Amino acid sequence: MSDELVTARIRDYIRANFLDGDPDGELQDTSPLLEWGVLNSLNTVRLVGYIREELGVKVPPVAVNGANFRDVRSIAALVSAQQSVKGGAP
Amino acid sequence: MTPVSGPPVLTADMFLLHAPSVYDFRERDDMLFAYLSDSDSVNVTGVYEMYPIGWFSLRQHLAEHGLDVKIVNVASLMLQYPDLDVRRLLGYLRAPVYGFDIHWMAHCHGAVELAAEVKSVHPGALTVFGGISATYYAEELARHPAADVVVQGYDTLEPVRALVDTVRRGGRDLAAIPNLVYDAGERRTGFTHKPAENYNNAVNDWSYYQGTPADSPLTSKLIMTLPNTGCAHDCGWCGGSKFAYRNIMGVRRTLITKDDDLVVRELATMGEAAKHTSIYALQCYSENKRRMHRYLDAVKDAGYKSVSFEQFVLTPEDTLKKMGESTESYIMLSPESHDPRISKAAGRGTYTMEQMEAWIPRALDAGIKGVMIWFFIGMPYQDRQSVMDTVAYSEHLIRKFKGWAALPLVCPMVPFLDPGSRFFEEPDRHGYRIFHRTLADHRRAMVEPLWHRRLNYETEWLSRRDLQDVSYDAVARLVEVKGEYGVLPAFFAETILRAIAETRALLGEMERALELDGRLPAELRDTIRAYNRKVLAYSSDQIVPAERPFGGRWFDDFTVPPELLAAVREPVGAAPGERRSP
Numbered sequence: 001m002s003d004e005l006v007t008a009r010i011r012d013y014i015r016a017n018f019l020d021g022d023p024d025g026e027l028q029d030t031s032p033l034l035e036w037g038v039l040n041s042l043n044t045v046r047l048v049g050y051i052r053e054e055l056g057v058k059v060p061p062v063a064v065n066g067a068n069f070r071d072v073r074s075i076a077a078l079v080s081a082q083q084s085v086k087g088g089a090p
Numbered sequence: 091m092t093p094v095s096g097p098p099v100l101t102a103d104m105f106l107l108h109a110p111s112v113y114d115f116r117e118r119d120d121m122l123f124a125y126l127s128d129s130d131s132v133n134v135t136g137v138y139e140m141y142p143i144g145w146f147s148l149r150q151h152l153a154e155h156g157l158d159v160k161i162v163n164v165a166s167l168m169l170q171y172p173d174l175d176v177r178r179l180l181g182y183l184r185a186p187v188y189g190f191d192i193h194w195m196a197h198c199h200g201a202v203e204l205a206a207e208v209k210s211v212h213p214g215a216l217t218v219f220g221g222i223s224a225t226y227y228a229e230e231l232a233r234h235p236a237a238d239v240v241v242q243g244y245d246t247l248e249p250v251r252a253l254v255d256t257v258r259r260g261g262r263d264l265a266a267i268p269n270l271v272y273d274a275g276e277r278r279t280g281f282t283h284k285p286a287e288n289y290n291n292a293v294n295d296w297s298y299y300q301g302t303p304a305d306s307p308l309t310s311k312l313i314m315t316l317p318n319t320g321c322a323h324d325c326g327w328c329g330g331s332k333f334a335y336r337n338i339m340g341v342r343r344t345l346i347t348k349d350d351d352l353v354v355r356e357l358a359t360m361g362e363a364a365k366h367t368s369i370y371a372l373q374c375y376s377e378n379k380r381r382m383h384r385y386l387d388a389v390k391d392a393g394y395k396s397v398s399f400e401q402f403v404l405t406p407e408d409t410l411k412k413m414g415e416s417t418e419s420y421i422m423l424s425p426e427s428h429d430p431r432i433s434k435a436a437g438r439g440t441y442t443m444e445q446m447e448a449w450i451p452r453a454l455d456a457g458i459k460g461v462m463i464w465f466f467i468g469m470p471y472q473d474r475q476s477v478m479d480t481v482a483y484s485e486h487l488i489r490k491f492k493g494w495a496a497l498p499l500v501c502p503m504v505p506f507l508d509p510g511s512r513f514f515e516e517p518d519r520h521g522y523r524i525f526h527r528t529l530a531d532h533r534r535a536m537v538e539p540l541w542h543r544r545l546n547y548e549t550e551w552l553s554r555r556d557l558q559d560v561s562y563d564a565v566a567r568l569v570e571v572k573g574e575y576g577v578l579p580a581f582f583a584e585t586i587l588r589a590i591a592e593t594r595a596l597l598g599e600m601e602r603a604l605e606l607d608g609r610l611p612a613e614l615r616d617t618i619r620a621y622n623r624k625v626l627a628y629s630s631d632q633i634v635p636a637e638r639p640f641g642g643r644w645f646d647d648f649t650v651p652p653e654l655l656a657a658v659r660e661p662v663g664a665a666p667g668e669r670r671s672p
Contacts, residue, residue: 049579
């Protein structure tokens with residue numbers, strides 16, 4: 001899965017599940033999810049579940065940190081990096 | 091013990107030290123900090139690293155009288171830094187008085203042991219205990235060599251202020267300070283200081299918590315508010331009930347409220363950070379409508395992200411509407427059982443499950459984001475079948491409300507039935523049998539290898555062993571159901587089920603070894619140590635059943651600076667006995 005597609009799917013999931021669809025299109029890929037309170041503990045568990053079950057990427061608990069979950073872009077980068085590890089890609 | 095070099099010592103007029111439940115819990119291989127043995131209802135470990143929120147009031151009240159109180163969460167520091175040399179840390183904490191809590195008895199072992207360490211490191215200092223459980227066991231606690239003074243009552247702001255003021259001036263004559271038990275229990279100053287109208291009017295100042303970075307979204311900011319002390323309710327199992335307060339504290343009026351204005355000021359102390367802070371609104375089930383609505387206005391004005399409200403009745407519609415308009419609101423109901431007879435015996439039973447199911451859609455329509463429904467194991471009349479029927483009823487709720495909108499949870503009453511509660515004091519009348527009566531009994535129980543033997547009670551309907559077994563059966567089945575209906579991501583459900591299976595197997599092995607050999611073999615001890623390290627590496631709870639790293643919670647330590655921490659941690663590779671001492 002390309003980085004662009006991963007980013008789009010994470011963005012869409014957050015919009016649909018945590019922002020009531022984000023009708024005003026406020027969510028950007030660099031929007032601070034922690035500071036906005038979009039990602040609380042409950043939502044993070046649901047997002048990690050989505051990444052595992054729909055994107056096929058297991059996020060280890062130690063990687064669920066403020067840096068990796070800062071915004072859509074950083075989450076997508078984490079997912080892509082984990083995909084590479086899984087697939088053995090450089 | 092004087093540090094000769096290194097970081098400067100921390101000084102205060104009083105240190106409040108929150109101990110782990112068991113001291114020293116690290117590397118223990120003779121008892122299991124088993125999954126679910128801390129009930130898994132709150133985001134802490136079996137070390138119970140959350141200190142009483144009343145400590146904020148003490149700190150604030152003494153600050154208003156020019157006294158410096160510092161809170162050090164030793165339990166949390168020991169979890170975060172397993173190589174922490176606690177004695178060395180204590181050497182850097184200098185005050186004439188050190189205070190301790192035993193917080194619903196969970197700390198009856200650790201707090202007393204830590205106080206003994208303090209007396210060893212600072213022989214001239216005074217160790218002081220307070221709180222509801224300390225009041226109940228005041229004389230026995232005061233007879234322990236580690237406890238110099240016990241302050242009785244739940245209005246201890248002024249007695250503690252007078253005590254610290256006297257001792258810091260070098261005084262040791264405590265006879266004029268009310269509510270004290272000291273000199274090995276030989277001297278008492280009379281339990282005369284009772285809650286006045288405005289006894290707990292201290293603002294909890296959350297400003298220290300504003301700027302702390304969120305290291306993980308799993309530990310996003312959560313504070314607690316406590317608008318009153320005491321209780322308007324009378325649950326038979328609770329040591330904070332009307333029955334318990336009247337007997338332990340010798341008062342008639344059991345509910346004392348904080349001034350509205352002060353609660354509002356307290357909410358304002360988070361400043362801009364309120365926007366990404368959630369509140370757990372403790373004891374708002376004792377609040378009347380006027381005060382509740384004022385609180386909601388203040389929450390809205392301050393801009394808090396969300397609030398979870400504990401409710402003992404089905405919230406009326408005008409309050410629901412106001413909750414929905416004020417913030418993201420969650421309601422925590424606790425019928426304790428689906429069975430009305432058991433629910434009523436547990437002190438609830440103010441609504442039927444049919445009424446609750448009719449109320450939930452109205453709550454959601456009013457803007458409530460979710461309702462959590464807690465069931466309890468260990469109540470009168472509750473047998474194994476009844477517990478599993480509660481789980482079956484939970485499945486019905488999940489199917490009907492699609493999970494998170496109305497989320498059922500179940501937990502056992504552990505580790506203790508509160509001393510002072512009606513069921514503890516009148517066990518025969520309510521179908522209970524009490525195993526541990528004294529403070530010493532409870533201290534021994536806290537280090538029992540198996541958690542069902544830690545319990546201080548069983549009922550006519552469930553033995554201690556039954557309580558353990560049915561707790562695992564119930565939580566496992568509920569987790570399975572949540573996995574099946576997609577409430578929990580499948581791998582979270584699988585992880586919990588694996589943890590339960592591993593825990594039960596290990597408990598079984600330990601029980602067999604203890605029964606057959608009377609001891610735990612070395613190989614099994616290695617397994618226990620490895621298990622404990624794993625379980626105590628993260629916090630978790632059933633609401634968000636993920637491994638959550640320590641740090642960033644309001645009760646984690648914010649007092650000990652990094653340079654001091656660095657100085658009191660074991661050098662890597664240090665052999666036992668090579669610990670540095672100040």
